[in-house]
Amino acid sequence: MAKVVMTGNYAQSYASKLARAQVVAAYPITPQTSIVEKIADFVSSGEMETQFIKVESEHSAMQVCISAAALGARSYTATSSQGLLLMHELLFWAAGQRAPIIMGIINRAVAPPWSIWTDHTDSMAQRDTGWIQYYCESNQEVLDTVLQAYKVAEDPEIRLPVMVMEDAFYLSHTIEAVDVPPQGAVDAYIPLKRSPWVLDIEKPTRMGSFMGPDIYMEYRYIVAKAMQESRKVIVEADEDYGRRFGRSYGGLLPTYRCDDADVVLLTIGTASCTAKEVVDELRKEGKKVGLARMRVFRPFPEEEIARLASSVRAIGVVDRSWGFGYAGTMFTEVAGALYKSKSKPLMKDYITGIGGRDITPQVLRGIYLDLLKVREGDEEMEWWGLRRPEKEVKHNA
Amino acid sequence: MPRFSIPEQELVYSGHVACPGCGGGLAIRYMLKALGPRTIVSIPACCWAITSGPFPRTALKVPTLDTAFETTGASISGLRAALDALGMKDITVVGYAGDGGTADIGIQALSGMIERNTDAIYFMYDNEAYMNTGIQRSSATPFGAWTTTTPADMDGTWKTEPKKSMMAIVVAHKIPYAATVSIGFPEDFVRKVERAKSIKGSRFIHAFCPCPPGWKYSPENTIKLAKLGVNTNVFPLYEVENGVYKITMKPSKPRPVKEYLGTQGRFKHLTDEMIAQIQERTDKTWNNLLALEGFSKEHPYCGL
Numbered sequence: 132m133a134k135v136v137m138t139g140n141y142a143q144s145y146a147s148k149l150a151r152a153q154v155v156a157a158y159p160i161t162p163q164t165s166i167v168e169k170i171a172d173f174v175s176s177g178e179m180e181t182q183f184i185k186v187e188s189e190h191s192a193m194q195v196c197i198s199a200a201a202l203g204a205r206s207y208t209a210t211s212s213q214g215l216l217l218m219h220e221l222l223f224w225a226a227g228q229r230a231p232i233i234m235g236i237i238n239r240a241v242a243p244p245w246s247i248w249t250d251h252t253d254s255m256a257q258r259d260t261g262w263i264q265y266y267c268e269s270n271q272e273v274l275d276t277v278l279q280a281y282k283v284a285e286d287p288e289i290r291l292p293v294m295v296m297e298d299a300f301y302l303s304h305t306i307e308a309v310d311v312p313p314q315g316a317v318d319a320y321i322p323l324k325r326s327p328w329v330l331d332i333e334k335p336t337r338m339g340s341f342m343g344p345d346i347y348m349e350y351r352y353i354v355a356k357a358m359q360e361s362r363k364v365i366v367e368a369d370e371d372y373g374r375r376f377g378r379s380y381g382g383l384l385p386t387y388r389c390d391d392a393d394v395v396l397l398t399i400g401t402a403s404c405t406a407k408e409v410v411d412e413l414r415k416e417g418k419k420v421g422l423a424r425m426r427v428f429r430p431f432p433e434e435e436i437a438r439l440a441s442s443v444r445a446i447g448v449v450d451r452s453w454g455f456g457y458a459g460t461m462f463t464e465v466a467g468a469l470y471k472s473k474s475k476p477l478m479k480d481y482i483t484g485i486g487g488r489d490i491t492p493q494v495l496r497g498i499y500l501d502l503l504k505v506r507e508g509d510e511e512m513e514w515w516g517l518r519r520p521e522k523e524v525k526h527n528a
Numbered sequence: 529m530p531r532f533s534i535p536e537q538e539l540v541y542s543g544h545v546a547c548p549g550c551g552g553g554l555a556i557r558y559m560l561k562a563l564g565p566r567t568i569v570s571i572p573a574c575c576w577a578i579t580s581g582p583f584p585r586t587a588l589k590v591p592t593l594d595t596a597f598e599t600t601g602a603s604i605s606g607l608r609a610a611l612d613a614l615g616m617k618d619i620t621v622v623g624y625a626g627d628g629g630t631a632d633i634g635i636q637a638l639s640g641m642i643e644r645n646t647d648a649i650y651f652m653y654d655n656e657a658y659m660n661t662g663i664q665r666s667s668a669t670p671f672g673a674w675t676t677t678t679p680a681d682m683d684g685t686w687k688t689e690p691k692k693s694m695m696a697i698v699v700a701h702k703i704p705y706a707a708t709v710s711i712g713f714p715e716d717f718v719r720k721v722e723r724a725k726s727i728k729g730s731r732f733i734h735a736f737c738p739c740p741p742g743w744k745y746s747p748e749n750t751i752k753l754a755k756l757g758v759n760t761n762v763f764p765l766y767e768v769e770n771g772v773y774k775i776t777m778k779p780s781k782p783r784p785v786k787e788y789l790g791t792q793g794r795f796k797h798l799t800d801e802m803i804a805q806i807q808e809r810t811d812k813t814w815n816n817l818l819a820l821e822g823f824s825k826e827h828p829y830c831g832l
Contacts, residue, residue: 153613154606182609187640191602194595194637198570198606201593204613206606224596325614330591332566332619337586339594341578 139270139302143235144169146277148179149317152207156184156195160214162303163237189214193221200230203329209235212253225292226261231284232292239299240486248487249299251452255460263293264429268403281321282368289361301401383432392421394445394502399425402490409495433468445477447502451484483515534718535561544587546579549747551737554711555653562721567620573597574626575660600625601637604648621648627668628658642701642730649731655739663742667692674794704729707767710736712754736763744793760788761814771828773821
């Protein structure tokens with residue numbers, strides 16, 4: 132293994148090269164750009180053999196990948212925020228067509244107001260499109276997860292597209308040493324093999340034509356079933372990767388010091404590494420706190436959450452996105468998973484880190500201490516660390 | 529043995545559900561005759577996404593990919609990229625899209641595809657409105673026409689803007705080959721598609737396809753109108769290869785546009801004054817085309 136110092140974005144580029152992506156199509160958007168710039172370097176230096184299509188929009192980037200996948204070529208793209216929102220319609224096409232596309236997402240807040248900093252609204256808004264969603268907490272995990280994503284997406288029983296998320300700037304533009312696995316080992320893990328369920332000039336078929344009410348529902352059910360079954364495949368792909376490369380990430384919902392925890396905080400993305408530090412600190416002070424990280428949001432780890440619920444008094448959810456009109460996006464999902472669970476811990480939703488507001492150790496310490504005090508009947512939702520402009524900002528009279 | 533002036537092989541099965549007299553149906557039939565069986569077709573939302581048949585049947589004998597309305601240019605780019613990546617060299621990629629999917633919602637993807645000089649054919653079958661959704665105006669609807677969104681129930685509520693020139697737009701990208709065809713002239717039609725097939729890079733075909741329910745005429749008149757459109761100079765047949773214009777059919781005595789307009793219900797509200805105005809516009813466009821033909825011989829892509 133070779134250690135290379137790289138950003139989270141370069142980890143995406145290296146992974147797409149290691150995966151031998153045959154078609155790459157992308158459109159620039161901050162903070163995604165360095166992924167495709169690096170791929171352009173790989174292609175021009177001859178290190179990467181790929182059809183790199185410099186499209187005129189994210190929408191076309193997604194369609195190029197969908198059409199390439201229809202012929203059985205391995206494809207890759209990456210985007211952020213507005214670019215992902217522009218793709219929305221085609222995300223359904225990709226999943227409905229069972230196109231195993233891998234897309235890197237650099238989570239960035241959506242406009243207005245313009246923001247280039249991180250939150251998860253962009254990808255959370257794609258929840259129901261039929262894409263598998265991973266959220267990473269380190270550059271190493273980004274590289275490893277892109278490779279795992281191909282393993283899952285191209286599984287004959289799954290055949291679904293996968294998004295691999297990283298937080299803008301915290302990962303995309305921050306460097307760390309990343310183990311780059313040898314090409315031969317990656318080839319053995321995800322061999323490049325054309326699927327039989329693609330358009331074939333020798334056996335003309337049609338992909339995507341319309342269906343009446345007599346069969347449309349069954350077709351969608353088959354897609355839904357593939358998404359359900361991907362849970363198992365995601366865990367297997369992670370374990371297999373661990374055996375081959377010495378790193379695995381604990382499946383859909385890795386936990387940290389939860390065994391005897393009184394309260395558990397549920398985080399997603401880079402806030403998770405900060406939270407682990409805070410857990411260690413609070414444990415030293417004798418407070419029984421733990422952490423669970425939403426590594427995979429779709430398919431949703433409902434069984435893992437129900438298991439977690441059976442042993443804790445309260446679950447706090449740190450939501451870096453907000454569903455207008457109700458609650459934080461993860462909170463509603465976690466609450467839904469507890470409906471079937473026998474034990475129902477108290478819950479509280481902490482909306483924070485929106486639009487790139489730092490989630491510092493102090494912020495998370497405050498949240499843990501609040502969670503430890505939560506009692507029945509308390510407010511279940513709070514925008515944490517909200518500044519009060521009417522009090523703090525003095526207008527010129 | 530009978531001798532055929534266009535290829536005999538059929539790549540569109542019978543049993544499709546196009547309306548009687550569908551111009552778009554003949555266009556895809558002639559197009560595939562010219563392109564042959566080693567062709568992959570991408571079809572966005574349009575009449576032919578539906579009329580070629582519901583799953584699991586299809587009237588097309590070539591691999592076909594259905595895509596979202598606005599994606600044809602990007603879709604054929606992706607198909608070509610995959611074929612190149614997989615080392616499949618001898619396959620023609622063609623996008624078959626309507627005028628709405630081309631001149632309106634799909635124009636961005638089309639522009640991107642031609643600007644990248646993607647090695648594929650973009651085929652626009654033009655029935656001059658959103659026919660699949662029930663006759664709403666598109667930017668390819670001609671001046672003066674009735675549609676359900678230009679109801680022509682009062683003065684000035686018909687389509688008041690001229691038809692968008694997709695040929696001028698694609699030529700402005702310095703496309704290697706672009707041509708207009710009419711289903712009324714199959715030999716000219718097939719020759720141009722065959723020519724397009726033989727050229728590398730982006731190619732664009734604009735096909736004139738009368739539509740009985742949309743244009744309000746009786747289905748048996750489709751071919752007559754497809755010919756009359758050309759013989760009145762309303763839809764001139766020409767090709768632009770490497771920036772040089774060549775008019776492929778010059779009516780020795782063009783028929784008055786009134787003959788063309790008068791047979792269609794969508795123009796029945798037009799006054800003699802408006803018809804004279806359309807005649808004038810048609811003559812002007814034709815003369816411009818003649819001038820382009822002369823000038824571009826020495827000055828390919830003139831004006832660009």
